[in-house]
Amino acid sequence: MTRGKIVIRRIENPASRQVTFSKRKSGLVKKAKELAILCEAEVGLTIFSNTGRLYEYSTSSMESIFQRYNEEKEHHRLLTPSIEAKFWRTEVERLRQQLDDLQENYWRLKGGELCGMRISDLHNLENELEMSLKNIRIKKENMLTNEIEELNRKSAVIGHENVELSNKVTLIHQENRQLHNKVYRETDKIKLEEGSCSVHTLEKESSSVPLQLNVNRAVQECEISLGTFVEICGFSPGKERVHDLYDI
Numbered sequence: 142m143t144r145g146k147i148v149i150r151r152i153e154n155p156a157s158r159q160v161t162f163s164k165r166k167s168g169l170v171k172k173a174k175e176l177a178i179l180c181e182a183e184v185g186l187t188i189f190s191n192t193g194r195l196y197e198y199s200t201s202s203m204e205s206i207f208q209r210y211n212e213e214k215e216h217h218r219l220l221t222p223s224i225e226a227k228f229w230r231t232e233v234e235r236l237r238q239q240l241d242d243l244q245e246n247y248w249r250l251k252g253g254e255l256c257g258m259r260i261s262d263l264h265n266l267e268n269e270l271e272m273s274l275k276n277i278r279i280k281k282e283n284m285l286t287n288e289i290e291e292l293n294r295k296s297a298v299i300g301h302e303n304v305e306l307s308n309k310v311t312l313i314h315q316e317n318r319q320l321h322n323k324v325y326r327e328t329d330k331i332k333l334e335e336g337s338c339s340v341h342t343l344e345k346e347s348s349s350v351p352l353q354l355n356v357n358r359a360v361q362e363c364e365i366s367l368g369t370f371v372e373i374c375g376f377s378p379g380k381e382r383v384h385d386l387y388d389i
Contacts, residue, residue, distance in 0.1 A: 162190060170198050183209075 152158040166188060177184045177200045185206035188196040199206055215228075249258070249266055250273075258266070 158191075166196060170196075173198055185210075
């Protein structure tokens, strides 16, 4: 069953009119939201009820939308070249005046061109300078505080690294001391072994010396007894004969 066509005219019943207003208003706001989301459009919706109550919806601020609307309306109104040239001349004059005001304010802030100023203007300028100085001091303090915090953080990190390096150096010294003691113990052991070997060698040499001395002494005694025997027997042989007897 199809819906019948509704006649668009004022609803006489106040209760029905209010209900229809609420429903149609909600549907209009819903459609505006969907249009803004689906098509990336900038939408501004303003509704006044019959009681004077305001309802609005905008994708951004309503002021920016109205400003853009006025600019576009002014731009479309400039139809002829002469009107457009007049508009741009007015815009140039406005920007030039704004630049002059900024330059004048700049020179006044630097302390120049104060002759034509009134007492109230000088007070206002003084207040502006004090506020500027206050903002500069706050900014400077914040920067110094941040730098101090950063330096403290770096100092803590460096201190931790120094402690670790000091522990490593101490450990290396202990290892070097242990290696040094180990090397000296090995050296002393080698020296003791060499000393004992030399003592054994000396003992062997000293034991062989008396044996050689005893052999030489025995030979000399044999020579003396043999010479005595030859003299007794009346022989006077030469050395060769004696050696022969030695061989005997």
